[in-house]
Amino acid sequence: MARLFALLLLFVQASVVLASPLATRASEPDPSLATSVTVAGQTFINKVRRAVTSGIKGLVGFGLIPSNFTESTGDTLGGIGSAIALKLGSFSQQADGTFTGTIVVQPDRGFNVDGTVDYQGRQHQIDFVLSPYYDTSDLSFTQAQQTLQLTYRSTLLYTERAHGVTTGLDAGGVRPAQSDFPDDPLADPEMPIPSKSDDRLTLDLEGLALNADGTFWVSDEYGPYVYRFDSNADLLQTIQPPDAIVPLSGGDVDFTGENDPDTGRAANKGFECLTVDTSTNTLWVMLQTATIQDGGNKKSHARYTRLLAYDISSPNTDRPVLTAEYIVPLPLDSGGDTLGASEISFVSENIFLVLSRDSNGHGGDSTESEYKGIDLIDISAATNIAGSEFDSHKNAVAPKGKLDSSVTPATYTPFVSLINSTELARFGDPSDATLIDAKWESIALTPVGDSQFPNDFFLFTAADNDFLTTDGVSLGRPYNAGVDVDNQFFVFRVTLPTKSS
Ligand SMILES: *[C@@H]1O[C@H](CO)[C@@H](O)[C@H](O)[C@H]1NC(C)=O
Numbered sequence: 001m002a003r004l005f006a007l008l009l010l011f012v013q014a015s016v017v018l019a020s021p022l023a024t025r026a027s028e029p030d031p032s033l034a035t036s037v038t039v040a041g042q043t044f045i046n047k048v049r050r051a052v053t054s055g056i057k058g059l060v061g062f063g064l065i066p067s068n069f070t071e072s073t074g075d076t077l078g079g080i081g082s083a084i085a086l087k088l089g090s091f092s093q094q095a096d097g098t099f100t101g102t103i104v105v106q107p108d109r110g111f112n113v114d115g116t117v118d119y120q121g122r123q124h125q126i127d128f129v130l131s132p133y134y135d136t137s138d139l140s141f142t143q144a145q146q147t148l149q150l151t152y153r154s155t156l157l158y159t160e161r162a163h164g165v166t167t168g169l170d171a172g173g174v175r176p177a178q179s180d181f182p183d184d185p186l187a188d189p190e191m192p193i194p195s196k197s198d199d200r201l202t203l204d205l206e207g208l209a210l211n212a213d214g215t216f217w218v219s220d221e222y223g224p225y226v227y228r229f230d231s232n233a234d235l236l237q238t239i240q241p242p243d244a245i246v247p248l249s250g251g252d253v254d255f256t257g258e259n260d261p262d263t264g265r266a267a268n269k270g271f272e273c274l275t276v277d278t279s280t281n282t283l284w285v286m287l288q289t290a291t292i293q294d295g296g297n298k299k300s301h302a303r304y305t306r307l308l309a310y311d312i313s314s315p316n317t318d319r320p321v322l323t324a325e326y327i328v329p330l331p332l333d334s335g336g337d338t339l340g341a342s343e344i345s346f347v348s349e350n351i352f353l354v355l356s357r358d359s360n361g362h363g364g365d366s367t368e369s370e371y372k373g374i375d376l377i378d379i380s381a382a383t384n385i386a387g388s389e390f391d392s393h394k395n396a397v398a399p400k401g402k403l404d405s406s407v408t409p410a411t412y413t414p415f416v417s418l419i420n421s422t423e424l425a426r427f428g429d430p431s432d433a434t435l436i437d438a439k440w441e442s443i444a445l446t447p448v449g450d451s452q453f454p455n456d457f458f459l460f461t462a463a464d465n466d467f468l469t470t471d472g473v474s475l476g477r478p479y480n481a482g483v484d485v486d487n488q489f490f491v492f493r494v495t496l497p498t499k500s501s
């Protein structure tokens, strides 16, 4: 049977094996093979790298780190596509035409297939060598992995108040807000903790944005909160979203990821998406799907999610304030279920990339994936509902998934597909390791630096493999998840006409 969405197939064997497939490469995609969409009057181009017979558009690099790779703490390296960011200033072109740099990756909360575990928040640095592949001949799966070579370097562990270690255990408890909250911009609101008897901050991390001063923002699912850490990964500050988003049960804050609350973010559908616009010092964060009161307890009602903007001009002295909030209509699958958003990335005023997808693929329940897109959203005509009645949990903006008629949502335009069924279905029956991973959750952009194409960017994305390996270590103990899902990375080349490089 032909398996859809087999990654590789992208790279299935050429009839003629090139002696050195990467030695000679065109420096540019062939423009006649590009596809484009128009958003906000501008043409965004997904550069087709391959012949029309060969499939995926714009893909120029592929790499992986094996599912059983062990990082410096002794744990299996996994979950790393939950969030990625390019280390500032690390990206550069080499004389041989390759590009090198460092990707900072942030796993979510450890191997938790059999329940949540005591996994400390962390980020890893991974060096890469990108040899963009612009030719049309098919590479073997092994050759393909030469296009993005990845080398693990180091791990930084997260701590919170009094330098306490964080955990990933389910948030069954609430630590009260500090007494000087909210007056002191650095004081904590109510914080998610495992239980009354375990007062540690618990994190299910999904977004990451690195700042020039070495601090960094992360977003999580439990709060759902946004946290700022210093360059030693010690907690500085927490952003609590409006009442409409904080999970409430029986009127009380209820951070658990085990069940849905009465209102607020749905369980495990928190702040997946985080990006910073450095030109205006605005932090943008988005829920994976709608809040409970907006239909988030049902996949067929959950498409109207919320995108929020915070002013982070002087976070040490002024608590980041909500300046804008928009409704984003997520795509639906063929059964009418919402395709949740796993990441956003700021492009230019009013325009963002957004990664929406199903959960099928390698490591998912089915390998037959229907939708994985890195798409475009435009909020220029959308209604700003920040500070409106819809910020109260009592006033749904989309009850049972029907958007209030007073609100104009963002526009959503499909852009880069990670799976092209028409093409991939034509290829044979690959071994499991070459199937595309199920859960892609991250975006990082960097200018190509090509003076002929000043608006061309490399778009990196990586998969969250859920730590699935038959040969794993979690908190010092071996485990066997029954399947090996490697940590896969893609690099696309795209033209973003509005983005400054
Ligand atoms: C898949 O790729 C083919 C050939 O490159 C293209 O014609 C087609 O529109 C693509 N399909 C989708 C859904 O993007």
Ligand SMILES: *[C@@H]1O[C@H](CO)[C@@H](O)[C@H](O)[C@H]1NC(C)=O
Pocket (backbone or CB within 6 Å): 066, 068, 069, 070, 471
């Ligand atoms: C991962 O698995 C491969 C293949 O079985 C093996 O060669 C390698 O030593 C393993 N690596 C680790 C870190 O266990």
